[in-house]
Amino acid sequence: MEYQIQRGTYDAYDEEALNLKKLEEIFSSIASTYGYNYIKTPTYEQTELFTRSVGESSDIVNKEMFTFLDKGGRNISLRPELTAGVMRAIVTNKLYARDLPLKNFYCGNVFRYERPQQGRYREFLQFGVECVGINNYFHDVETISLGYKSLKFVGFSHLILKINTLGDESSRENYKIALRDYFKDKISCMCPDCQRRFETNVLRILDCKVEEDQKIIKDAPKINSYLSQEAKDYFQNVLDLLDEQSIEYVIDDTLVRGLDYYSQVVFEYHYIASDGTNLGAIGAGGHYDNLLSDVGGPKLSSVGFAFGLERINALLKIIEGEKYEKPNIDLYIIHLGEETKQYSFLLMQELREAFFKVDMCLEEKSIKSQLKLAIRKNAKFALIIGSEEMQKNCFNLKNLNTQEQIEISYENLIDKLDEVIGLGDYEDEK
Numbered sequence: 227m228e229y230q231i232q233r234g235t236y237d238a239y240d241e242e243a244l245n246l247k248k249l250e251e252i253f254s255s256i257a258s259t260y261g262y263n264y265i266k267t268p269t270y271e272q273t274e275l276f277t278r279s280v281g282e283s284s285d286i287v288n289k290e291m292f293t294f295l296d297k298g299g300r301n302i303s304l305r306p307e308l309t310a311g312v313m314r315a316i317v318t319n320k321l322y323a324r325d326l327p328l329k330n331f332y333c334g335n336v337f338r339y340e341r342p343q344q345g346r347y348r349e350f351l352q353f354g355v356e357c358v359g360i361n362n363y364f365h366d367v368e369t370i371s372l373g374y375k376s377l378k379f380v381g382f383s384h385l386i387l388k389i390n391t392l393g394d395e396s397s398r399e400n401y402k403i404a405l406r407d408y409f410k411d412k413i414s415c416m417c418p419d420c421q422r423r424f425e426t427n428v429l430r431i432l433d434c435k436v437e438e439d440q441k442i443i444k445d446a447p448k449i450n451s452y453l454s455q456e457a458k459d460y461f462q463n464v465l466d467l468l469d470e471q472s473i474e475y476v477i478d479d480t481l482v483r484g485l486d487y488y489s490q491v492v493f494e495y496h497y498i499a500s501d502g503t504n505l506g507a508i509g510a511g512g513h514y515d516n517l518l519s520d521v522g523g524p525k526l527s528s529v530g531f532a533f534g535l536e537r538i539n540a541l542l543k544i545i546e547g548e549k550y551e552k553p554n555i556d557l558y559i560i561h562l563g564e565e566t567k568q569y570s571f572l573l574m575q576e577l578r579e580a581f582f583k584v585d586m587c588l589e590e591k592s593i594k595s596q597l598k599l600a601i602r603k604n605a606k607f608a609l610i611i612g613s614e615e616m617q618k619n620c621f622n623l624k625n626l627n628t629q630e631q632i633e634i635s636y637e638n639l640i641d642k643l644d645e646v647i648g649l650g651d652y653e654d655e656k
């Protein structure tokens with residue numbers, strides 16, 4: 227029997243797997259420079275955590291959750307995002323009693339039963355951050371900047387940052403009344419989702435992608451006219467501080483986001499590749515005031531975002547083309563003859579302990595075949611060891627890029643490799 231991969235899932239290997247891992251590492255280290263610490267939460271939680279937090283009116287909870295009863299009869303869902311789980315962890319472990327704000331970053335797989343298409347999976351990876359505990363527009367700007375600068379750093383030079391405000395609670399309630407009033411005699415001609423949204427959360431209608439509905443949505447009242455002075459000032463402060471850092475943005479007054487927990491500032495990062503590829507938002511987030519208290523903690527304001535790593539990876543592949551990094555190793559050891567095999571093997575192990583990425587062929591193969599393997603492994607250097615070299619403890623180090631070859635003694639090998647390759651990342655970090 228041949229097993230099929232599940233719809234909406236994918237296998238990543240070679241360059242793709244390497245680059246996904248690299249993105250996680252880069253985003254994590256940039257987040258650390260902003261004072262964030264790593265947090266890991268479970269892949270599944272009680273279903274109610276998501277219905278309460280992400281919201282019953284959202285498509286995510288309504289249509290897209292992977293929900294099941296476990297063997298103990300508990301109602302469980304695979305996480306459709308990580309923010310709710312992080313809030314639950316903060317409450318469970320009383321982390322809110324620490325100095326605020328709590329700043330955490332995470333990376334993990336997320337599950338949504340969506341219709342698969344380019345850049346849209348049913349299991350995908352999110353990297354995200356949550357800054358919890360302080361109501362201050364500086365934190366919103368710090369978070370938006372972190373996302374913006376991280377995306378610029380990995381190669382998105384023409385990033386589009388869309389931003390909007392949903393106002394405070396009273397602004398939003400007034401706006402919802404106005405929206406209900408506007409849609410009430412149009413809703414019967416709109417899609418079934420919008421009809422449901424009209425009943426559960428009228429704001430969601432603004433998010434509808436159906437073309438016919440969008441024509442109606444275009445003339446709907448705008449949030450701007452319903453914002454309290456406080457909410458207007460808050461938003462203006464955010465925009466001014468972004469301007470101060472020359473972070474460009476586009477105000478998009480239809481941006482409401484697909485999750486129910488937001489208030490005040492919401493934002494999305496977009497990128498359109500030169501060949502026209504547009505995968506939708508590559509990252510998104512916003513400010514939220516009630517999520518922690520909704521899951522049983524104190525009422526503390528927070529802000530966060532999450533990136534979709536597959537979308538980022540796919541776009542970078544288009545942007546970077548040939549530069550897109552292939553898996554590689556530092557050194558391939560080529561051994562000539564049976565008697566050099568064990569010697570080469572032990573040397574390889576020694577070099578690995580010094581954090582060089584080293585490999586060799588453990589079968590008997592000609593020098594030509596071993597060189598081919600070295601090239602296929604994308605090795606930077608080849609170290610050639612014949613019986614004479616073994617006796618003299620002196621080898622030929624060949625740069626596989628330039629084809630230059632130098633002689634090097636065993637004693638000088640690690641220093642020389644360090645000079646031409648540099649020690650592995652791990653050793654650098656120690």
Ligand code: HAM
Nearest residue numbers: 307309346347350507508509510511530531532533534
């Ligand atoms: P979200 O907008 O639902 O926000 O997802 C964040 C990112 O995940 C999106 O911008 C997109 O890049 C990626 N994404 C979403 N759905 C898919 C999919 N089906 N396949 C591939 N990638 C996808 C959140 O999840 C919030 N928790 C973000 C946040 C954190 N807000 C505050 N803190």
